[in-house]
Amino acid sequence: MRRLDDYDTILRQGGLDRRSFGKLAAMLGAGASIGALMPGIARAQEEPKKGGDLSIGITGGATTDTLNPLLSTASIHAATDFMWGNCLVEYGTDGSAVPELAESWEPSADAKTWRFNIRKGVVFHNGKELDADDVVYSLNLHRGENSTSGAAGYMKQVSDVKADGKNVVVISLESGNADLPYLLTDYHMVIMPKDSDIASGIGTGAYKITEFDPGVRVFGVLNENYFKAGRGNCASVELVGISDPAARTAALQTGQITIMERVDPKTVELMGRAPGIVIHRAAGGGHYPMLMRCDTAPFDNLDYRLGLKYAANREDIVDKVLRGLGKPGNDHPIPSGDPFFAASLAQRPYDPEKAKFHMKKAGYGGEKIPLSTSDAAFSGAVDTAVLYQQHAAAAGINIDVIREPSDGYWDNVWMKKPFSLSYWGGRPTADLMLTVAYKSDAAWNDTFWRRPDFDKVLLEARAELDKAKRQEMYTQLQTMIHEDGGALIPMFNDFVDASTDAVKNFELSPQYGLAGMRAPERVWLDA
């Protein structure tokens, strides 16, 4: 009952940030430039063909689903939101912020006040023309104490949203944030007509929702007035909720669907060899840390932490647990595709000698070190712990793998046990990732690592508009976590989807799988 566990996790944890914890919501990737990572993927520049019916087998559907974007948590919800709606800003395939319903924007010098120029001539499905009031209304749904929105966490820093004339929206922040445009790419924040029913699915998107059977099927027909050139190519798009990976695979093989979200890592190779099937693989920001509590002995000793970090053979874990569909981690949470990734920081190797040295220095005498794990943390967490046990044994470290019950893992183990496995979905920006999990006062500072100097640089970097200076600051922050932090991060995972070879222009996104959940509007069918 994998799905049940996932939902359970989401529910127990509530709130946006915890939501992204569940495997179902493993979608919030971090900013990355995928073009550089995956040169083999053709950036199809052929003229898009119009027409055809696209059918996507996708996870996360439940009978309890609604069209209300505020409540979106899983893949099917995000893809639905992007079928009928648009945000102010689009997360570009190269990790840049691309104008969507906002044509352009400019920040004040302190990055506290932002003016967004709203695109003119865009029409909602109900015939109303988009103006600044609609944007203000839509963004305000995510603000205030009682907002049920999954994006309410991000929007807490917004102190005011107001219209300045018909086509300008001014957003004021509590403190400067150079990443505001990225925050507005969140699928919860699609723009709806002012005072409309928020569960009606009426937006400006490429597809008008004509059928909605919760958890089973979402069907939309092309919006002939769509404002983006070359987007919205298929005559109709349907999302089919298929939670079972084997059923998704069979449906794709037999042509009942044209795109399949989330390929089971175990079958990627086989599927790649099947005729007529194409695998789409994108590097993302989701990662699997082994958390050491820096406030608890013996993990409060830096040498102890370093010893354990050198004792992990990351390549081996990526090969065996992720079947190669991922990248080794470097003990900080920023993925290699992020614009602010610390490229100058050397990858920590597997070095049993160094591990031995540090453990000895920390006074380790060969006693058992309990490591809590469960496949509730992520699928493969138990295997990861057992592999690590073998790697560490070569350095004379005695890891005791404790299989915790899946039920209640996030309540009873995560942030409770001193050494445990966990999962983080990536975040759209480096700032968010570091803020949510590494700032001293963060609610989910799950390594209990507290460094006032880190917090200071983090806040400075957030408000810094100069890209070179920001790069320097973020490198400094990643280095601090890499050298001193409590997270042993062995790997980052990839998003893996598949489609028939008729599907063209499947633009990979570092943010989420399924072409950034925007496959419905991006792809076209070569019939």
Place this chain on the structure above:
Amino acid sequence: MPDLAWLIGKRLLFGVLTLFAVSVLVFAGTELLPGDLAQVILGQSATPETVAAIRAKLNLGDPALVRYWRWLSGILTGDLGNSLASGRPITTVLMPRLGATLFLAATAAVIAVPLAIILGLLSALWRDRTFDKSASAATLAAISMPEFFIGYLLVYVFAVQLGWFPAISRISPSAGFGQKLWAIALPAMTLTLVTTGHMMRMTRAAIVQVLSAPYVEMSELKGTPRKAIIFSHALPNAIGPIANVVVLNLAFLVVGVILVEVVFVYPGMGQLMVDAVAKRDIPLIQACAIVFAITYVVLNMLADIVSILANPRLRHPR
């Protein structure tokens, strides 16, 4: 036969009483959940204000008896309330799912029940011969495999390799009856394979038992043909146990097919209840539980009535 009407009426009355008891249990079950219902619904994201809001919305301040009566009278008038997670009326959520489940169950039953009874009869008739042994081996093999495995096997053979039937059972509302049958061919086959073994073995055992009774021996000695013995003596006397096992399997077809629903992406009741449990959608869970309970109670009642009708001793109790 006033006696018979009274017997059946009594059985119906017991059925209603059982349902009433089940409704008390279902309601009490949710009352007994540790902590406050509003807390349970909200989970960790609960704040005092949201808890208060939910409590007010669900009238949790009222005494349990009052709420139970309100809930029960709602059910009796066909008003199951609204789903907490989606806000939609439960009847509109539930009915299509129940319809889908019953359609699949009925299709599987129409194939499986006659098949099982005929196989069982023939096995009893040709006891210990090749037919009996191979039928037993085949059906036992089928029930020994988990249903999802059978499902995947059928998908591999009939959908992926041969392409005769769809791999996932999607039914559009506008589809005709034939198309619907085609769409659910594989799940219906899976369920047939899963249930036939049990029913067939029980049919065979019941008839074999009757065949060893002295009066059958007597009739054999009198030279009655074997077929006549089976159809006019053995079968009527074996109907009671056969009806019971058939009913047990019919109930399984309605309430126990969640894995088959997942494998074939079939939107039935099982998936609905799992989703409801995952989202802590209490009214929806209660509604599903009641529907499942009604299925069991009604089917068991039918089995009892069939047994009564088929058995003169029960028909004329002393």
